[in-house]
Amino acid sequence: MNxxxxxxxxxxxxxxxxxxxxxxxxxxxxxxxxxxxxxxGLTLIRNSTAGIMPQLQQMQMTGQLGNDPTVTKKLAYAFAGFLLMLPGLV
Known part of the structure; x- marks a missing residue:
């Protein structure tokens, strides 16, 4: 209810x-x-995921999360792009 x-x-x-x-x-x-x-936001998502998609697929195949800072940075850009795509002023 809350x-x-x-x-x-x-x-x-x-x-x-x-x-x-x-x-x-x-x-x-x-x-x-x-x-x-x-x-x-759409452009941010496309640019950030295009560069790291092979690395993410490799991480999924091996089942290990890499410690690559570029992947973390690009994922942050993708999340920022997603938030920009959500409409809102508040």
Whole structure:
């Protein structure tokens, strides 16, 4: 029940912030900001996963997690891209 309440309150706060920002600047600017952020996130995911996909497949085949810092860095970029793809101002 608490999780449902948090999700509903989060959605209400998100909509209220969207309306407030839209009244302050413009609703179209906010909309286009979400579109641009989505494509930036998509680009981050594509660029980061393209370089490390063979290494991740090798890790999956051997069952061992490597200690390669580039894999960790690229996974962080992929996660950042995923978060950019999620719309939200809060």
């Amino acid at each position: 999780l449902l309440l948090i999700v509903v309150l989060g959605a209400i706060v998100e909509i209220a912030v969207w309306i407030g920002v839209a009244q302050f600047i413009s609703g179209w600017y906010v909309f286009f900001w979400f579109i641009i952020a989505f494509f930036i």
